[in-house]
Amino acid sequence: MTTTTAPTAPTQAAPPSATTPRQAKSRVEGIYYAFLIPSLELFTLAITVPAIIGIFFSFTNSIGFGEWELIGLTNYIAMFSDPAILSSYLFTFGFASVTVVLVNVVAFLLAVGLTAQIKFKTALRTVFVIPMVVSGIIIAFVFNFLFSNSLPVFGQATGIGLLSESILANPDLAWVAIVIVTAWQAVPGTLLIYIAGLLAIPGDVYEAASLDGATKRQQLVRITLPLVVGYVVINVLLGFKNFLNAYDVIIGLTNGGPGTATRSIPMTIVTGFTGGDYAYQMANATMFFVIVVIISLIQLRISRGRNAV
Amino acid sequence: MSIQPTLIAEGIEATSRREAGISSRPPARSRRSGGNRPGWSTTIVLLLCAITVVVPLYVTVSMAFKTQAQAVDGNAFSLPAPFSVEGFVTAWNLTNFPAAFTVSVLITAGTVIGTVVLGAFASYAISRNWDRKLFRYSFYYLLAAMFIPFPVVALPQIQLTGLLGLDNPVGVTFLHIMFQLSFSILLFTAFLRSIPNELEESARLDGASTWQTFWQLIFPLLAPMSATVGIFAFLASWNDFMMPSLITSNAALQTLPVVQSIFQTQFSNNYNVSFASYLMAMAPAIIAYLFTQRWVMEGVTQGAVKG
DSSP states (O other), X not given: OHHHHGGGOOSTTSOOGGGGGGGGOSSOOHHHHHHHHHHHHHHIIIIIHHHHHHHHHTXXXXXXXXXXXXXXXXXXXXXXXXXXXXXXXXXXXXXXXHHHHHHHHHHXXXXXXXXXXXXXXXXXXXXXXXXXXXXXXXXXXXXXXXXXXXXXXXXXXXTOGGGSSOGGGOTXXXXXXXXXXXXXXXXXXXXXXXXXXXXXXXXXXXXXXXXXXXXXXXXXXXXXXXXXHXXXXXXXXXXXXXXXXXXXXXXXXXXXXXXXXXXXXXXXXXXXXXXXOHHHHHHHHHHHHHHHHHHHHHHHHHHHHHHHO | OOOOOOSOOOOXXXXXXXXXXXXXXXXXXXXXXXXXOOOHHHHHHHHXXXXXXXXXXXXXXXXXXXXXXXXXXXXXSSOOSSOOOHHHHHHXXXXXXXXXXXXXXXXXXXXXXXXXXXXXXXXHHHHHTTTSHXXXXXXXXXXXXXXXXXXXXXXXXXXXXXXXXXXXXXXXXXXXHHHHHHHHHHHHHHHHHTSOHHHHHHHHHTTOOHHHHIIIIIHHHTHHHHHHHHHHHHHHHHTOOHHHHHHOOOGGGOOHHHHHHHTHHHHTTOHHHHHHXXXXXXXXXXXXXXXXXXXXXXXXXXXXXXX
C-alpha cells in the first residue's frame, strides 16, 4: 500500500534535483561557501569537538581538570560491575519501554476519536495539544504537588493503603509517577502524527469494508491499524529515543530518588560534572551514544526496508 | 518538547501531503460514520480524557490565585476564596521574574532566528551544489548530530563553554541553534528540491546575484518551512531545562524553567507563590500556542512526519 510507505521515503538516495544546469560550471560561486562554512565551523566547534574530547577522555582517568593519563578500557570494564550505572540503565530502559507503550496506545486511541465524527472537534484538539507547549520541569513540579499532597488525601479517604502516602517517596512506585507525567507531555506530539496517518487513509476503504459487513471494531483492527503501521514504527522509535534522554521531568518529580531508584542515564552522566569521575562518566556517555546510534540505525533500516517493498 | 527529529527523512511526498494536513478532512471520512450525526459517545469519552489535560492546568491557576492561608491547606481543587494576587506579587519579586523572562525571550528569539537563517543558508548552498563532494558530505556531516543527544556531549560542552567564556545565555543560544541545525537542514533541503530551477534561472537572467536571489526569491518561498523550523526551535528552546541549568553558571542569568527549580526551597510551603511563579513561566508559551495553534499543529505534524 502506498499509504503505509508514505512517511518513510528514502533520504540520502534522492539528491536535490535542481543541480543539473549548473553541473557544467567548473567553479562554485564563492558565496555558496560563505553560506555553508559558518554552519560547518560552528557545528564542528559545538558538537564534533566536544564529542571527540569526550570519547578521548573516556580512555583516561581525568577528573575534569589537572593531570591525567591514559588507562585504556578500565572505565568501560568498571561500568559493567558498577551498581549505580547498571541500575540507571535498567531504570531508563524499563521506564522508556513502559512509557512508549502507554503513550502510543493512548495517542492512537485519541487520534481515532479525534478523526471520527464528533462534536467540539477543534476545541478538543486544541486542548489535547496543550501539554506539548508546557515546560517539562514546570509541569513536573505541578504534578509533584498533586502526587505528594492530593493523591495521599484521596488514598486515605478511599482506604487504598498504597496511595495513602506520597508515591514519590516510595522506591517501588516513584517510577509510575514519572511515566505518567512523561506520557502526559509526550502524547500530543505522538497524537498529531497519528492524526496525519489516519487522515491519509482514503475513505472509500472504509466504505467498501462496511458494505462487506465489517463492524467498527473489525475496521479498526483489520484496516486502520495495518495502514498506520508506518506511523507506529516512527512514533515508537522516536519516543523510545526521547525517553532514554529523560531528565527534566525526573528532576522535577523525584530528583532521582528515593535514593537513586529513579536516576536516569543522563542524570548519572551529569554527576561526572560535580562528582569527580569525569572520565568515567564520559565512558558512560560514550556507551549511551553507541546505544542511541544503534537504535537510530535500526530505525533507518526499518524505514528504508519498508520503503523498498 | 516531545518530538525530536530523526533520520527517517523523506522525500518530497510529505510536502505534498501537507495539503491533507491537520485542518482538512477528506470528505469520504465523514460518510463512514453514517451521515452527519456526530458521535456523542465518542465525544463524551474524549471530553473525559481532556480532563486529564485540564486538571493540572486548573490546579496551577486556582492555587496561584489563593491567599497563602488558603493555599497551605493543601486542597488542590478548591476555588480561590478570596481571590488574591499576592502570590504573583511575591513570586515576581522573589524570582526576579522580569530578568528571567528577558533571558528566556532572548535565548528563544536568538535560537529561532539563528536556526532559520543558518539552516536556510547552509541548505541553499548544499542543494544547489549537490554535485560537489564538499557540499554533499557536509549535508551528511551536519545531519549526523541527530545521533547525538545533548547528554552525550554535555560534560565536554560544559567545560568548553566555561573555557571560552560562553557559560552564559549566549552559549546556551549557540548550543540550542547547533542542536536544531540538523533537523532544519533536513527540512529545508527537502523543500528546496521541490522548488523548480526555472524560477531561479529567470531571476538570474534579470541580473540578480546569488545573494539577491536567495533573499528576494528563495527565502520568501521557504516561509512555510521556516515556520515549521521556527516552531520546533521555539518549543525546544523556551522549555529547555537541562542545557541552561548546566551551561549557565550565573544563577541571575537563568531562564524561566531553571528559575523555578532554583527557588524550590524558598517557595517551601507557600504554594500560592510557587504556583503563581509556575503560571507566569508557563503562560507565555500557552498563550502563544492558542493564537497560533493551526500553525503549530501543522508544523509539528509536517516536521515530525518528515523528520
